[in-house]
Amino acid sequence: MDLNEIPRGIVRDDEELVYFYEEDFEDTDGGYTVSGTGARWEWGTPTAWPGSAASGDKCWGTDLDGNYSNGASETLTSPVIQLTGVEAGSDLVIEWMQAIHIESSTWDRAYVELSLNGGSWINMWQHTEGTVQVNWESMSYTINSYNNEDIQLSFRITTDGSIVYPGFYIDDVTISESK
DSSP, X not given: OOGXXXXXXXXXXXXXXXXXXXXXXXXXXXXXXXEEEXXXXXXXXXXXXXXXXXXXXXXXXXXXXXXXXXXXXXXXXXXXXXXXXXXXXXXXXEEEEEEEEEOOTTTOEEEEEEEETTOOOEEEEEOOSSSEEEEEEEXXXXXXXXXXXXXXXXXXXXXXXXXXXXXXXXXXXEEEXXX
């Protein structure tokens, strides 16, 4: 199902979740911004590995037609997400699809982080293994006792000066209230 078909703030019967934010990157880049050294994050259709978006045609990737850069420290950051209508004390679930083909975390690292109200970045996930190639998989992180904070997400990769791979790809980002 296309995420755009799920109206904001209603219950989706099959999962009993209330969605307050969803971005499938099909129509726009979602207002996400790119920063950092060697930043090659691109929005569009992958023509190299993984060969497609998780759903639809478009996603974000560290290089849609090749490998990430040597000596890079690049970040893809969401716009500030204001979650109106979320009851204070609710548990929120952040979900995203990711594909990753990256060198061992000894040399190259990938992170997914969040910031509440512009505060410090909180680690939700990081690459901690050897060299991996994992096609699209669903990832999630729960914020317990959400208290009406603005949320911002970042997807970050840092690399050493040698071996490179196709990189880090993101699609279908949602924030829902767990019921």
